[in-house]
Amino acid sequence: MTCCDTTQAGYARVGVGTMGCPATIEVDIRPGLPAFTILGLRDVAVRETRERVRAALLNSGHEFPLQRITATIAPPRCRRSAGHSGAEDFTLGFALALLGASGQVPAAALSELIACARLSLSGVLRPAPAAPVTVRRAEQDGYTAVVLALADVADLDAAAVGAGVVIVGGPTLRALARLLAGGQETQA
Secondary structure, X not given: OOOOOOOOOEEEEEEEOOOOOOEEEEEEEEOOOOEEEXXXXXXXXXXXXXXXXXXXXXXXXXXXXXXXXXXXXXXXXXXXHOOOOHHHHHHHHHHHHHHHHOOOOOHHHHOOEEEEOEEOOOOEEEOOOOHHHHHHHHOOOOOOEEEEEXXXXXXXXXXXXXXXXXXXEEOEHHHHHHHHOOOOOOOO
């Protein structure tokens, strides 16, 4: 499926790390009038997340699907605790799941990955306060890879990384998408 193929549907999920609350973001794309609905976040957080993800995708050279997009976060305790500022922790997860559901990166590459970085409007990955906690919990939560901003990779204590977890550091959403699609980019 290509991003602009409005006759096919797509689905992807990706883990996200927030303070003490690992969560899963799911995105479903269907043919229909263009809409981007995020379920479960508060009104301000929904609006902010939608606009951040849309801007980051477009500014990173990706296509924003002009279809019906529905996204959600599970479990509910995470989405309820994401206030105005906490919603920023979910932006990379939403962007990756959207890229997977639209076929711009392989959705299968996202299923065992947990994203823990904030996403700027330009698509630059920024450090997240939950990075150390997320890395320590990744293996016990069933993830095999953790995506971090490069600054968090540099600050990471090697002893905190589980044996079965790969740390992937990325400078931008574009570089991370290229890596997930099989290209060569920064990996720690």
